[in-house]
Amino acid sequence: MVQDSSHDSGSHSPEDSLAQPQNRSELVNFIAAAREKGASDSFISDLLRSFGWPQREIERAYFVVYEELVGRPIPSPQGGQGESARDTFFYLLSFFTLGMWTQALGEIGFVLINHVIPDPLSRTHGDSSFQVAFCLARLLVAYPVYLLMMRKILKDIAAYREKTYSGVRKWLTYIALLLLALVGLGTLMAFLTSFLRGELTLRFALKVLVILTIDGGVLAYYSQWIQRRPAQA
Numbered sequence: 001m002v003q004d005s006s007h008d009s010g011s012h013s014p015e016d017s018l019a020q021p022q023n024r025s026e027l028v029n030f031i032a033a034a035r036e037k038g039a040s041d042s043f044i045s046d047l048l049r050s051f052g053w054p055q056r057e058i059e060r061a062y063f064v065v066y067e068e069l070v071g072r073p074i075p076s077p078q079g080g081q082g083e084s085a086r087d088t089f090f091y092l093l094s095f096f097t098l099g100m101w102t103q104a105l106g107e108i109g110f111v112l113i114n115h116v117i118p119d120p121l122s123r124t125h126g127d128s129s130f131q132v133a134f135c136l137a138r139l140l141v142a143y144p145v146y147l148l149m150m151r152k153i154l155k156d157i158a159a160y161r162e163k164t165y166s167g168v169r170k171w172l173t174y175i176a177l178l179l180l181a182l183v184g185l186g187t188l189m190a191f192l193t194s195f196l197r198g199e200l201t202l203r204f205a206l207k208v209l210v211i212l213t214i215d216g217g218v219l220a221y222y223s224q225w226i227q228r229r230p231a232q233a
Contacts, residue, residue: 027053027061035065056165084168087156091172094149098176100142102214104135109210111135117203164229173226180219187211 027048034044041062048058067073111128157163191208194200 027057028064031061031065032068054165056162056167059162059165084166087153087163087166087168088172090149090153090156091168094146094153095172095176097142097146097149098218101139101146102218104138104142106210106214108132108135108139110207113203113206113210117206119203170226173222177219177222177226180215180222184212184215184219187215 031044031048034047035041045055045058049055111132115128157169163169187208191200191205194204
């Protein structure tokens with residue numbers, strides 16, 4: 001019985017030899033062994049990603065591999081955890097200002113539509129100059145701040161490749177994408193409701209078009225932006 005158990009423990013099936021590493025220590029060992037066999041880093045990274053390993057985990061494992069090769073730890077950047085807090089501030093401010101200037105832009109579109117196609121049933125024919133002025137004020141303030149924040153974010157990503165895979169970037173961007181998707185879906189529902197009730201007007205359809213154009217453009221940009229990968233050095 002002892003011989004049988006030792007035989008079983010010493011035997012390895014093909015599935016065991018090809019088992020996916022289950023933690024970072026095994027991931028480091030796998031990368032080191034694959035490099036010793038002559039596999040390139042790009043091939044190993046693509047292979048691990050195809051098995052579902054997050055890029056951030058792969059890079060952290062490579063940090064350990066190269067620290068062992070060099071014999072020295074990778075220098076820590078200045079800032080530590082404060083960098084994540086700063087990045088969160090930049091992303092939140094950029095998304096808040098994005099919402100401000102896109103909402104102001106859509107409101108200006110509404111004002112123009114109301115001016116070109118007035119509602120004959122509406123009893124409010126007040127001066128829209130204050131509304132337009134307030135929209136322009138939001139655009140003039142929020143849009144430059146948004147551009148400044150995005151410039152800073154893109155500059156950091158270009159300088160520090162690992163920030164491409166940061167949780168701050170992914171979580172906040174996907175939350176913004178969720179909100180954009182909900183706005184688009186709600187607008188389409190309102191359009192279909194008006195259409196099915198036979199109450200659809202050109203005025204309402206143009207306003208729906210304004211919302212979907214702005215919302216769809218921002219959604220398309222950030223959907224592509226979150227999928228970007230850093231250029232290989």
